[in-house]
Amino acid sequence: MGKRGPKSAAKKFADSQKAGPHYPDGFPWDRAKTRAAKVIAFIESLPITSGVHAGRPFKLRPWQKKIIRAIYRTVRKKRVVRTALITIPRKNGKSALAAGLALCHLLGPESEQRGQVFSAAADREQAAIIFREMEAIIFAIPEFEERCHIQSFHKQITDYETGTVYRAMSADARKAHGLSPSFMIYDELAQARDRELYDNLVTGTGARAEPLMIVISTQSPNPHHIMSELVDYGVSINDGTLPPDPAFHATIYAAPDDADPWDEKVWKACNPALGDFRSFPEMKQFAEQAKRIPTKENVFRNLYLNQRVDAEARFINSTDYDGCVREIPDLSGRPCYGGLDLSSTQDLTAFVLCFPPIEENEPYWILPFAWVPSDAIRERSKADRVPYDVWQKQGHIEPITGSVIEYRPILDRIDELAQKYDLRAVAFDRWGASRVIQDLEDAGMTVLQFGQGFASMSPPCKELEKLILERAIGFPENPVLGWCVGNVIAETDAAGNIKFSKKKAPEKIDLAVALVMALDSAIRNAVEEISPTILWT
Numbered sequence: 001m002g003k004r005g006p007k008s009a010a011k012k013f014a015d016s017q018k019a020g021p022h023y024p025d026g027f028p029w030d031r032a033k034t035r036a037a038k039v040i041a042f043i044e045s046l047p048i049t050s051g052v053h054a055g056r057p058f059k060l061r062p063w064q065k066k067i068i069r070a071i072y073r074t075v076r077k078k079r080v081v082r083t084a085l086i087t088i089p090r091k092n093g094k095s096a097l098a099a100g101l102a103l104c105h106l107l108g109p110e111s112e113q114r115g116q117v118f119s120a121a122a123d124r125e126q127a128a129i130i131f132r133e134m135e136a137i138i139f140a141i142p143e144f145e146e147r148c149h150i151q152s153f154h155k156q157i158t159d160y161e162t163g164t165v166y167r168a169m170s171a172d173a174r175k176a177h178g179l180s181p182s183f184m185i186y187d188e189l190a191q192a193r194d195r196e197l198y199d200n201l202v203t204g205t206g207a208r209a210e211p212l213m214i215v216i217s218t219q220s221p222n223p224h225h226i227m228s229e230l231v232d233y234g235v236s237i238n239d240g241t242l243p244p245d246p247a248f249h250a251t252i253y254a255a256p257d258d259a260d261p262w263d264e265k266v267w268k269a270c271n272p273a274l275g276d277f278r279s280f281p282e283m284k285q286f287a288e289q290a291k292r293i294p295t296k297e298n299v300f301r302n303l304y305l306n307q308r309v310d311a312e313a314r315f316i317n318s319t320d321y322d323g324c325v326r327e328i329p330d331l332s333g334r335p336c337y338g339g340l341d342l343s344s345t346q347d348l349t350a351f352v353l354c355f356p357p358i359e360e361n362e363p364y365w366i367l368p369f370a371w372v373p374s375d376a377i378r379e380r381s382k383a384d385r386v387p388y389d390v391w392q393k394q395g396h397i398e399p400i401t402g403s404v405i406e407y408r409p410i411l412d413r414i415d416e417l418a419q420k421y422d423l424r425a426v427a428f429d430r431w432g433a434s435r436v437i438q439d440l441e442d443a444g445m446t447v448l449q450f451g452q453g454f455a456s457m458s459p460p461c462k463e464l465e466k467l468i469l470e471r472a473i474g475f476p477e478n479p480v481l482g483w484c485v486g487n488v489i490a491e492t493d494a495a496g497n498i499k500f501s502k503k504k505a506p507e508k509i510d511l512a513v514a515l516v517m518a519l520d521s522a523i524r525n526a527v528e529e530i531s532p533t534i535l536w537t
Contacts, residue, residue: 043068043100071084085230086216090304105164106134115183181211228308340427353366363473371399394479396480427517467519
């Protein structure tokens with residue numbers, strides 16, 4: 001009664017490894033005396049299905065057994081924990097443990113007649129991780145394969161012996177209504193956009209005698225997130241601030257907020273698998289990079305140390321930026337690409353030219369230009385707390401006569417620059433720029449749309465980081481550009497993509513946005529002049 005249809009790769013591999021019954025002497029967990037011991041025996045009887053140890057049985061570490069004993073403790077043979085939180089840095093074996101626990105409730109010692117077992121996650125791909133691990137284990141055990149029907153497309157497994165059904169769910173909360181879960185694992189709850197799926201699953205357990213929700217996740221940087229709510233509750237119970245709650249258990253591996261993030265003792269304290277199945281060299285290598293790159297420091301502290309860090313990390317530090325400031329050579333006649341970031345009526349309007357290298361070991365050269373209405377310079381100096389008036393006198397800001405931005409002087413200046421340099425194209429934010437862009441096109445210039453989302457911003461933002469750290473980009477002595485780059489807050493999504501956020505930046509970042517657009521255009525369109533390896537889609 002196994003999986004129907006063509007064999008999957010996991011099924012073919014499992015068939016090639018089988019050498020008879022997996023449990024010739026009966027189920028080992030039947031000989032264990034306590035519920036926790038039965039769960040441990042069940043998981044340790046399962047095979048590892050991937051990597052260099054494929055085929056070997058799981059070997060739970062003492063710290064993992066401690067977690068299981070805490071969750072499956074009983075009073076008068078009844079399990080008392082209803083919600084369990086395991087918050088731990090990435091790469092400490094959470095997916096394998098989660099798959100083992102889900103299987104235990106599907107067809108192991110914790111299964112029940114017509115139970116409903118779920119794994120939940122913020123998106124479909126994350127939700128499929130536990131399912132794929134469970135599927136591979138079932139295929140590797142003849143006794144399990146015979147009693148299970150697997151529907152890979154629907155991420156569903158049915159145990160015909162008990163009638164229990166397992167399903168992987170993503171955060172389509174409407175699907176959680178009307179369910180009666182007996183066991184749930186929420187993987188990476190910190191990535192959930194809201195708490196609706198979590199609440200719907202938890203409130204659906206009323207018809208079960210011993211329901212259990214296990215959350216396994218790193219921390220959320222948002223103090224108001226449901227994940228942070230659970231962590232705060234667990235910390236308060238564990239440190240005695242709140243009275244004990246027998247129905248709630250929290251295992252928290254996280255570096256203290258005031259800990260030195262570069263201290264290896266701190267790493268080991270919050271990564272129980274470090275040096276075991278969690279690579280120490282990889283962590284050390286990433287830490288060395290994170291010391292220099294603010295966005296990576298934020299990732300390191302959140303995912304490697306499990307700290308509740310603010311997601312709003314500064315894009316680049318001033319030391320690395322200053323290392324790229326140098327005298328700009330004469331670039332007359334050189335190919336270049338522009339980035340235009342238009343402003344509202346009284347704000348900074350930014351234009352940046354990016355000159356790709358035409359000789360070996362030459363950097364990308366950057367020329368920035370900025371405009372502010374002349375009557376608004378004093379007001380902007382007061383509001384933004386920077387010396388617009390001084391920058392104007394120094395020639396770093398070009399005033400536009402009047403109290404609001406007029407685009408004709410800006411268009412005339414761009415046309416002037418196009419006469420001096422070989423301006424190949426101008427990238428622009430597609431929102432609110434139709435009239436200006438039409439004027440540029442009428443002047444015979446090539447214009448390129450550039451979005452402000454992760455898809456458009458992430459590749460050139462990451463490339464800009466790389467170029468700055470490698471000193472492969474040259475900035476002029478321009479305090480307006482330095483101020484804008486220093487203000488950049490980089491947002492990071494669940495997939496590790498980054499973008500500049502104007503909403504979260506403490507001050508203006510217009511020249512930094514224009515810089516990214518110009519760099520993106522230079523790399524996309526001058527790839528043959530630079531290197532065939534620096535191209536993305």
